[in-house]
Amino acid sequence: MKKLNIGMVGYGFMGRTHSNAFLKVANFFDLPYQPVLKALCARNAERAKAFAANWGYASVETDWRKLVVSPDIDLIDIASPNDTHMEIAVAAAKAGKMVMCEKPLGRNAAESEQMVQAVEEAGVLNSVWYNYRRVPAVTLAKHLVDDGRLGRIFHYRAKFLQDWTISSDLPQGGEGLWRLDVNVAGSGVTGDLLAHCIDTAMWLNGPIDEVSAMTETFIKSRKHNLTGKVEPVGIDDASAFLGRFRNGALATFEATRYARGHKALYTLEINGENASIMWDLHDLHRLQYFDHRDEGVLRGWRSIHISDRDHPYMSAWWVPGLQIGYEHTFIHQAADFLRAAGDGKSAAPSFREALQTDYVTDAVLQSAANRNWVKVGP
Numbered sequence: 001m002k003k004l005n006i007g008m009v010g011y012g013f014m015g016r017t018h019s020n021a022f023l024k025v026a027n028f029f030d031l032p033y034q035p036v037l038k039a040l041c042a043r044n045a046e047r048a049k050a051f052a053a054n055w056g057y058a059s060v061e062t063d064w065r066k067l068v069v070s071p072d073i074d075l076i077d078i079a080s081p082n083d084t085h086m087e088i089a090v091a092a093a094k095a096g097k098m099v100m101c102e103k104p105l106g107r108n109a110a111e112s113e114q115m116v117q118a119v120e121e122a123g124v125l126n127s128v129w130y131n132y133r134r135v136p137a138v139t140l141a142k143h144l145v146d147d148g149r150l151g152r153i154f155h156y157r158a159k160f161l162q163d164w165t166i167s168s169d170l171p172q173g174g175e176g177l178w179r180l181d182v183n184v185a186g187s188g189v190t191g192d193l194l195a196h197c198i199d200t201a202m203w204l205n206g207p208i209d210e211v212s213a214m215t216e217t218f219i220k221s222r223k224h225n226l227t228g229k230v231e232p233v234g235i236d237d238a239s240a241f242l243g244r245f246r247n248g249a250l251a252t253f254e255a256t257r258y259a260r261g262h263k264a265l266y267t268l269e270i271n272g273e274n275a276s277i278m279w280d281l282h283d284l285h286r287l288q289y290f291d292h293r294d295e296g297v298l299r300g301w302r303s304i305h306i307s308d309r310d311h312p313y314m315s316a317w318w319v320p321g322l323q324i325g326y327e328h329t330f331i332h333q334a335a336d337f338l339r340a341a342g343d344g345k346s347a348a349p350s351f352r353e354a355l356q357t358d359y360v361t362d363a364v365l366q367s368a369a370n371r372n373w374v375k376v377g378p
């Protein structure tokens, strides 16, 4: 196995999921590359050193500009907030590094277009961490749709519900709260949660052509942690849209941080002529499947426990009947990336594919602002 030296930017939530993925992936999957945790980059040297020691990174860097040109690094992995993605990815591509980037790709499609151009001009391998594609149950849903088992698809419904920003005392900006600062995040739940729903949806059911959306910012001003002043809130707290897929199916999507009681509930449902599928992040190892062609007296929803060796990714794990969890979706994405890299290819979604999601989220925000139907760009 060839070594592939990773330079990780960010040690937060995603810094941990990605580090864990790169550490474990070669123990469970047969791969052409062995990832090596070579350097960890974050601005606070002490905290970066502690993180690096915990996860086994060989070195620490406090300036990503130095990291991206380091001859020791093969792959730059961007696990820092959205306002850093474009600059780091473009510089990394220019330095000839492979680039993996957290979602959303840019703060808007204009930024993402520049990122796509940079990786394509440099000819470097690239991928975006839309990890929900790699939940084995969701991957199985993709196989069932592609096999034509659902028949013509009429409806695609998705929701991503949280409740952590309801308090008006919660400040915006700075560590842990950058998602509430529009300058850093780009948008609110539209780019954060809805983007996941849109990526999975277009992967399963093809392009979304037009949308009619509404967004709301329930708390209009909050103290900004970096300035200490009360400032207007620029992000959307809730975002919902109706849309049309190119294949004629109707789209109904909702994302919010104001659904009291829900911490991270991502659900999706697809209704086809012959069969329907439902999936729920809180029960992520199950796929609900209804097939109208079943014998009448036995017809009903099947709850398929995704733990058999012939289920996607599961032959790499434990014995049938034992399930896996959230962190494994990142391990699967790392495996797919390293396998594709062995063939000189980018693992899906590439930057170019992820840009399509940003065209939809831009259209959602535009539609909500103008209160009209908007055709999805470019």
Ligand SMILES: NC(=O)c1ccc[n+]([C@@H]2O[C@H](COP(=O)([O-])OP(=O)(O)OC[C@H]3O[C@@H](n4cnc5c(N)ncnc54)[C@H](O)[C@@H]3O)[C@@H](O)[C@H]2O)c1
Binding pocket: 009, 010, 011, 012, 013, 014, 015, 041, 042, 043, 064, 079, 080, 081, 082, 084, 102, 103, 104, 129, 130, 131, 175, 176, 192
């Ligand atoms: N795929 C998913 O399901 C998923 C889940 C959560 C977050 N994300 C995405 O991952 C990214 C990071 O989110 P998070 O939840 O890990 O955030 P976080 O706040 O937990 O961590 C961000 C990290 O970036 C570092 N950072 C910030 N600016 C930096 C800079 N200029 N140079 C180096 N490091 C810098 C911070 O110190 C911190 O370590 C975001 O783009 C977010 O949208 C994706």
